[in-house]
Structures are given as C-alpha cells and as structure tokens.
Amino acid sequence: xxxxxxxxxxxxxxxxxxxxxxxxxxxxxxxxxxxxxxxxxxxxxxxxxxxxxxxxxxxxxxxxxxxxxxxxxxxxxxxxxxxxxxxxxxxxxxxxxxxxxxxxxxxxxxxxxxxxxxxxxxxxxxxxxxxxxxxxxxxxxxxxxxxxxxxxxxxxxxxxxxxxxxxxxxxxxxxxxxxxxxxxxxxxxxxxxxxxxxxxxxxxxxxxxxxxxxxxxxxxxxxxxxxxxxxxxxxxxxxxxxxxxxxxxxxxxxxxxxxxxxxxxxxxxxxxxxxxxxxxxxxxxxxxxxxxxxxxxxxxxxxxxxxxxxxxxxxxxxxxxxxxxxxxxxxxxxxxxxxx
Numbered sequence: 215x216x217x218x219x220x221x222x223x224x225x226x227x228x229x230x231x232x233x234x235x236x237x238x239x240x241x242x243x244x245x246x247x248x249x250x251x252x253x254x255x256x257x258x259x260x261x262x263x264x265x266x267x268x269x270x271x272x273x274x275x276x277x278x279x280x281x282x283x284x285x286x287x288x289x290x291x292x293x294x295x296x297x298x299x300x301x302x303x304x305x306x307x308x309x310x311x312x313x314x315x316x317x318x319x320x321x322x323x324x325x326x327x328x329x330x331x332x333x334x335x336x337x338x339x340x341x342x343x344x345x346x347x348x349x350x351x352x353x354x355x356x357x358x359x360x361x362x363x364x365x366x367x368x369x370x371x372x373x374x375x376x377x378x379x380x381x382x383x384x385x386x387x388x389x390x391x392x393x394x395x396x397x398x399x400x401x402x403x404x405x406x407x408x409x410x411x412x413x414x415x416x417x418x419x420x421x422x423x424x425x426x427x428x429x430x431x432x433x434x435x436x437x438x439x440x441x442x443x444x445x446x447x448x449x450x451x452x453x454x455x456x457x458x459x460x461x462x463x464x465x466x467x468x469x470x471x472x473x474x475x476x477x478x479x480x481x482x483x484x485x486x487x488x489x490x491x492x493x494x495x496x497x498x499x500x501x502x503x504x505x506x507x508x509x510x511x512x513x514x515x516x517x518x519x520x521x522x523x524x525x526x527x528x529x530x531x532x533x534x535x536x537x538x539x540x541x542x543x544x545x546x547x548x549x550x551x552x553x554x
Contacts, residue, residue, distance in 0.1 A: 227240050228374040228375055229378065234258050234268060241371075251352070251353075258347045259346065260447050261488050264295060265438060292311035298338040304340050304345075305338075306335075308333050309360065316333070331352045333356075334350055335364065337349050339376035340372060340373060340376050341376035342488075346380050393415055396409065396414070402468025404433055406428060413474060432459065434447065435472060436461050446460045448482065495526055496529050502515060
C-alpha cells in the first residue's frame, strides 16, 4: 500500500466512531508509517479555553510535563497552540517558525534540547473554526528537521482528526448518580495535599489508570491559575460524564484548590453547539431560537433576511438530527441527538 493509500485509510478511520484514546493510537501508529516520529504529544482541548482536557506523551516527554505546561501557559515562545489555533495555517515546525534558529525558542533550549530533541512539528486540530485537539511531533536533535511535505501531510490530516474528536464527544452522557462537587487541594508545586471523597471519585473518572499524580485537566487549570485568572474548563470523562473544573488560590503560600463538579448538558452553553458542528452564524440564530424568539424577532435582532434565518434553522435541525424547534430544545437540553 502506497503512502497516499495509507493516508486515505487514516482519514477514513477518523470517521469510524473512535473515542479520543483510540483515535490517538491509530493516528500515531499510522502516521509513523508515513514519516519519522521519535516522540509525540497528543492532547484534547476545550475549544472555549484551549486548555488541555486529556493528554498522552511518549517517553521521555512525560518527564518534562511541568516545564512544558509552564512554557505553554506562561512564557512567550513560537508556535504556541493558542497562536496556531488562531492562525490561517494551524501547522508549523520549530525550524519554520525560527527560520532555523532553534536557540531562539525557550521551549527548545530549556525543555526539548535537554532530553535530546530537536525539531518539532506542531498542529492545532481545527474543525469548523474550533480547536478540538493539538499534536506535537518530535525529532531527535539533528541537522535536518520536518520537511514542507511532512507539514503539508499534517495540514491535510488535521481537520479530519479534529472532526473525529468532535464526533467522539457527542455520545450521550453517562449517569454518575448523586456524586457532587469534588475538592482537590494542591501546594505551590502542584502536588496534591488533600481531597474529599468526591474529588477522588472525579479524579479516578478523569484518569482511571493514575499513571501520573493528577489528571492533565487538573494540572492544566492549576498551572493556568499561576499565570493569572483561570477560566473554567469543561471536560468529558471516559464514562461520558461532563465535568467543570475551576481553580482558586487559598492564600499567599501558593496553595490552591481545584473544584470538580458535574455539569448538565443544558449548562454546556456554546460548547454543545460546537459539538454539533454549528457555524457561528447558525449558533447565533439557534441561541435566540432556544430563548423563544420568533423568526421575525430573530430577523430584527440579527439584521438578517427571513430566508437566511430559515436556512440557518434548517441547518441546525440537520446537524442536531431533529425536525422541529421543540425537538431541538429537547435534544440540546438533554445533550442527545445525532452525531452530525
């Protein structure tokens, strides 16, 4: 099977209903048949905040997780994922961004070079203008880095992987009974000091195997707090339950508390629209529709023609998999409908 055929098979697998872990495994296994990859980092993100909701890193990348997070969320550098997600081209390499001057990157000097890595290829995985994941591919320190052909391959693949991640989040949420908010207390070095029973429950949901001390979602929102106010992070557990995480400082000694609490589908807000693949224009119309606005009121509020409003409404129905306003409201409030 040629390289082109292998790429087509990989694209097809993005639409096979795989969850994030399965898609990551297939992506990296098949991608390694198309290019040299000495180590890889893959993360799903909350499209509203671009904070990591889950992550996987090959050895020895896991050994520098804290330095990596500090660089990503607190230091100026090239090819930040948030920058790539907002760029016309969401794929770049260290060589391309620095024009070959790797030493100008703090991440290379302080994080990558000490563990023997050189060039890196980074991509924000975008679908319909939203980022659903990020990937970073590494090469061992060498004179040559990733080629333009390899960057182009990832550019072609990225939107399909992003779409696979979006679709994987659309399955109906699970039921965790009456488990309430959990509380995790961390020290200044982001080590767990204590947790209530609910906190331990949600940590186990986020990371059943406990390969590291804390799930990446907890570490990410805590790291973000050290750089300034931390936004609320929404993440879906492997059991299908949506959780919200937010962090706050406890005092002047660097301790902080991370609260993890269940979120009903009706509280997901614009994330639920993103999951169903609604465009920004379709979202604006749908938000007013859910608030009870009539077609005429939407026309007047958004300065659109009646025909355009009806087109957006029909598109929303199609993407959510319903046939009426009543069904649309029910589906979005319950978090259920088609997979788009």
